[in-house]
Amino acid sequence: MDTLELIRQNLLSPMVLAYALGIVAMLVRSDLRFPDALYQTLSIYLLLAIGLKGGAALAATPFADLWAPALATLLLGCLVPVLVFAAARGLRFEIANAAALAAHYGSVSVVTFIAAQAFLQGAHVEHEAFMPTLVAILEVPGIVVALTLARLAGRDGGSLGGAIREVLTGKSIVLLIGGVLIGAASGHHGMESVAPLFVDLFKGALTLFLLEMGLLTAQRLGDVRRAGVRLVGLGLVAPVVLGALGAVVGSLAGLSAGGTTVFAAMVASASYIAAPAAVRIALPQASPSVYLSASLVLTFPFNLTLGIPLYHALSTALHRR
Amino acid sequence: MDTLELIRQNLLSPMVLAYALGIVAMLVRSDLRFPDALYQTLSIYLLLAIGLKGGAALAATPFADLWAPALATLLLGCLVPVLVFAAARGLRFEIANAAALAAHYGSVSVVTFIAAQAFLQGAHVEHEAFMPTLVAILEVPGIVVALTLARLAGRDGGSLGGAIREVLTGKSIVLLIGGVLIGAASGHHGMESVAPLFVDLFKGALTLFLLEMGLLTAQRLGDVRRAGVRLVGLGLVAPVVLGALGAVVGSLAGLSAGGTTVFAAMVASASYIAAPAAVRIALPQASPSVYLSASLVLTFPFNLTLGIPLYHALSTALHRR
Amino acid sequence: MDTLELIRQNLLSPMVLAYALGIVAMLVRSDLRFPDALYQTLSIYLLLAIGLKGGAALAATPFADLWAPALATLLLGCLVPVLVFAAARGLRFEIANAAALAAHYGSVSVVTFIAAQAFLQGAHVEHEAFMPTLVAILEVPGIVVALTLARLAGRDGGSLGGAIREVLTGKSIVLLIGGVLIGAASGHHGMESVAPLFVDLFKGALTLFLLEMGLLTAQRLGDVRRAGVRLVGLGLVAPVVLGALGAVVGSLAGLSAGGTTVFAAMVASASYIAAPAAVRIALPQASPSVYLSASLVLTFPFNLTLGIPLYHALSTALHRR
Amino acid sequence: MHTVRLKLVTIVAEAVLRERVVRELRDAGARGYTLTTCEGEGSRGVRASQWEGGNLRIETIVEAAVAERILTGIADEFFENYAVIVWTQDVEVVRGGKYA
Amino acid sequence: MHTVRLKLVTIVAEAVLRERVVRELRDAGARGYTLTTCEGEGSRGVRASQWEGGNLRIETIVEAAVAERILTGIADEFFENYAVIVWTQDVEVVRGGKYA
Amino acid sequence: MHTVRLKLVTIVAEAVLRERVVRELRDAGARGYTLTTCEGEGSRGVRASQWEGGNLRIETIVEAAVAERILTGIADEFFENYAVIVWTQDVEVVRGGKYA
Ligand SMILES: Nc1ncnc2c1ncn2[C@@H]1O[C@H](COP(=O)(O)O)[C@@H](O)[C@H]1O
Ligand SMILES: Nc1ncnc2c1ncn2[C@@H]1O[C@H](COP(=O)(O)O)[C@@H](O)[C@H]1O
Ligand SMILES: Nc1ncnc2c1ncn2[C@@H]1O[C@H](COP(=O)(O)O)[C@@H](O)[C@H]1O
Ligand code: NA
Numbered sequence A, B, C: 001m002d003t004l005e006l007i008r009q010n011l012l013s014p015m016v017l018a019y020a021l022g023i024v025a026m027l028v029r030s031d032l033r034f035p036d037a038l039y040q041t042l043s044i045y046l047l048l049a050i051g052l053k054g055g056a057a058l059a060a061t062p063f064a065d066l067w068a069p070a071l072a073t074l075l076l077g078c079l080v081p082v083l084v085f086a087a088a089r090g091l092r093f094e095i096a097n098a099a100a101l102a103a104h105y106g107s108v109s110v111v112t113f114i115a116a117q118a119f120l121q122g123a124h125v126e127h128e129a130f131m132p133t134l135v136a137i138l139e140v141p142g143i144v145v146a147l148t149l150a151r152l153a154g155r156d157g158g159s160l161g162g163a164i165r166e167v168l169t170g171k172s173i174v175l176l177i178g179g180v181l182i183g184a185a186s187g188h189h190g191m192e193s194v195a196p197l198f199v200d201l202f203k204g205a206l207t208l209f210l211l212e213m214g215l216l217t218a219q220r221l222g223d224v225r226r227a228g229v230r231l232v233g234l235g236l237v238a239p240v241v242l243g244a245l246g247a248v249v250g251s252l253a254g255l256s257a258g259g260t261t262v263f264a265a266m267v268a269s270a271s272y273i274a275a276p277a278a279v280r281i282a283l284p285q286a287s288p289s290v291y292l293s294a295s296l297v298l299t300f301p302f303n304l305t306l307g308i309p310l311y312h313a314l315s316t317a318l319h320r321r
Numbered sequence D, E, F: 001m002h003t004v005r006l007k008l009v010t011i012v013a014e015a016v017l018r019e020r021v022v023r024e025l026r027d028a029g030a031r032g033y034t035l036t037t038c039e040g041e042g043s044r045g046v047r048a049s050q051w052e053g054g055n056l057r058i059e060t061i062v063e064a065a066v067a068e069r070i071l072t073g074i075a076d077e078f079f080e081n082y083a084v085i086v087w088t089q090d091v092e093v094v095r096g097g098k099y100a
């Protein structure tokens, strides 16, 4: 399939449309709201599910296949926040806000990751099974590097140790790594018994979750308007640059075309679960309306709609050479 | 299958039995309660699911098949509230209460609609795929007409515009129409990926929801006792008359026997999601214990148990001629 | 399969691993929490699901097969609390605490029951379909006998009638019995329509529930430390003794090897849904940190990991003679 | 705006006591109450509350005499064995006649 | 610690009134509010609240003049037809200048 | 009914501060607290709270001296960067000795 067709198919998937519905619902001031408990349940479910699936597959992966991508992940986890910090400072964001943005882009958006996987499934392209492990690896260093940058730049980045603890024991990492371990230990046989919940329902649950994310996105549209053009620039240019970087590094690290697509989407994405909590604790001077707008309102929908097909085209091109 | 057998089968379906269990649980003063979030989650799910299914099918429907039933729906959406208002005034209900009842019967109960679909599935009878669209059409005019009646009759029916906005942007319409659009746009292929959640689990979810509705119904039994015999009369006679009207108009509009059954059930049903909220805002003088009792405690269980098989017998007879 | 292999397989099942993950998450002070509504939803689901499945199967069971196991259940429901009360008094627990422990062990842990069923399924061993009925029978007498003991021993056990009402109308019994009745009345045909929710998703839901139980268990570890060695002794020895008793009585009552395993697990288990509420009302002097620690922190994980395979080995041995 | 001075009684109690506390209020003469679910920690080791669904925070606006009866009733019935705390305040209530 | 004496106005109202009560507060000059979901029973038979999602408990800290305007506004707009109760108290607020 | 006059300190803070506020209370000498989840709007643009799970409303009944320490501690640690509001009231507490 060519890229345009893939974009079209992606835009018309129930997930992307549900996200759009959420935005529209909020814009027409509908009273549609998800109960908090549903939002939390869906995020627990999605994190555990990708962990389980990844883990079951990981059990069959030789370590030799894993080390290069893992290293590449660590590398970008450290490099990306430096790039983003520099760019944000160049755009005259305050130190605290620049560091906060660096932490978010250095980390990874789990839903973008999932959306990339779903996209590949729709395009009938395979990818490595160990990708969730890379997500877990990528969650941490970005935040650490960003807080260190804040400290070096003279803004005390709060307790660094506290922030690392926060991320490592945060529910996203615990569920992701926990899921991987359970999946790896209980193997194919164990997964079979829980697959009707954790595999079959996955895309439906993702659709519901994206509906809620659309509602949340629209609530923050005002922040973007207030934040102005440099935030919009950052939020839309950063993913393209980072995605390209991810695609190049991913293919150098030996990932397949599909794996490279997912990897690029991970690098291009900005966290909005783990990073915001850690940043709020460690960098309270940073303004949530800056970093949440950038990651949730700008970068996320860009990746969801155009970014992922773009990274896929790029990855395919890189692998065709 | 003959009507008695269908009634028996309907009464012994897990959905109807779960409703009965809810009533019994409340009557024996059990501490069984559904968390609010579960109730809300189930209603979001059910509304979105019927929208999606209807939309996916609608994509394949020529417009020529749709316009007559749509017109019939609009017609009854305007006629029914007038009839109910007149009847309620005849029974000496106050203007505000009569208008509130008119709004509820003019609108439609989504769960009754779903139960009618499930009933037909059990009886192996087909029906038109575009029915959810008709539900969306029927939600609105009833409420508008009823509030206008209240105003004409001297009771200021609050802000009419506000009430219409309330209904149109209310979560039931947003999810229903949103689901239809998503289903239509993403088509068969898109639906496949989310079917395990939105199709396969549908009846199970409906069973849980009806259990909760049983609990809610039983909580309002006292209101009915207080409201007296004329409310009971209205709550049990109205659906029969309206159902017969619906069956006649539905078959005249060219619906199949199955479609006519569903249409009749829609007409015979009284809203208890969209209408109560709109009425509480626009007609605050009306007493919730009157209109909720009528729609939830009387008409709903009647339709669920006896009404639907009855309308089906009628529709079949009308189509046999 | 030999016992060691079954233990290994049990320990590596997603359910047991999820329980372990919950404990670890709490010990590393993760912020992972289940929303209350999810916990309640899962327990409503699990109770209703085992009821439905049991009921659908019960419809096909001749009464002649049921009476002996039912009688055996009643017998142990009365005997177990007496044994536990005596043991606890021997260990110098106060009267109120001893009676509270008796009530918990006399009753049954539904999750242990489910885990035993899942274990057998993994081991490809059949068991009688009417077991959920026995669970319902076993819920009540234990609590009644225990409160009577408290009264005889001079501690007024509150209102006995009130406590019985509390248990009989408590949500666990209502959902269990209600599920059995619905399953029996709607039969195979009815079950088919709701099976995707209530059957296929069962093990996945159980996995989630056990994750939450792990979190709750770890929160109470401190209580165990405070309660000291006699509580640990009771919590670990009681299930072994009671399980052996259950295995012997179960096979005498004519249960199959699989049925005997489940029966032994039921007898060996301690309630933590119905009993705690009833005891808190009727025996407020008893200390929750004693009875909840024993049943949730000690006996439950023991049964989940080692107890069930052990009872299975015993039951198989008894049936091999 | 004309207001009436009344007592606001706030009771925090473990969830299992819900029905009994509400009955107590009614018997003492309260005309209504507002109930919120909450969590809490206190001086007792007793923490059954969390297990059975947290604590409840119940507020009722009543006349001084009714408040007095509520305090006595709650103290007598629950203080020995349950996790309960009660306090009162003066408040100015609009349309106060309804609650007295 | 330096504190400022202000009024705490507490409003319990059925959930359907959420937007309208908040608008009322803003119009009267309140700078913020805190909102909790709750349940309740009162003197009216009216219990629509439960159906549409319980009651809301809204607290706002304001100057006495603003409190007066809120009381009047709420009373005028909602007392006739809705389940609403309002009370005020004096409170000592830290950093009180922000809310006055 | 014998009651003791104590201070009720109410703190509304964004959810992410939960552990730190509770630690603050304990360090200041509070013997217990009651916590409700809530939402809110205030004067700051800062609204991270909603994202991370709304606000918390924490009440603690303490002696005047402890209240003073709590106000100072909260103000020092959180006022600059976080969405927090604190107020105190006098309340009459049954079995008040427990909390002082
Ligand atoms: N000093 C306090 N201030 C506010 N609430 C308290 C206080 N002490 C106890 N509580 C509440 O009352 C419940 C029972 O307290 P206790 O009986 O001391 O264990 C706790 O769970 C808290 O919700
Ligand atoms: N005396 C009272 N004390 C506290 N809350 C009350 C009282 N009366 C009514 N309420 C609350 O106000 C709501 C409406 O009351 P009403 O208008 O009397 O039906 C109730 O649902 C309660 O939440
Ligand atoms: N005037 C007020 N009355 C009651 N609560 C307030 C008020 N102002 C702020 N709050 C609460 O305190 C939180 C933080 O306020 P702020 O720091 O002003 O943004 C808000 O989210 C509200 O929950
Ligand atoms: Na990234």
Ligand code: NA
Binding pocket: B080, B104, B105, B106, B107, B108, B109, B266, B267, B268, B269, B270, B271
């Ligand atoms: Na209708």
Ligand code: NA
Binding pocket: C080, C104, C105, C106, C107, C108, C109, C266, C267, C268, C269, C270, C271
């Ligand atoms: Na037992």
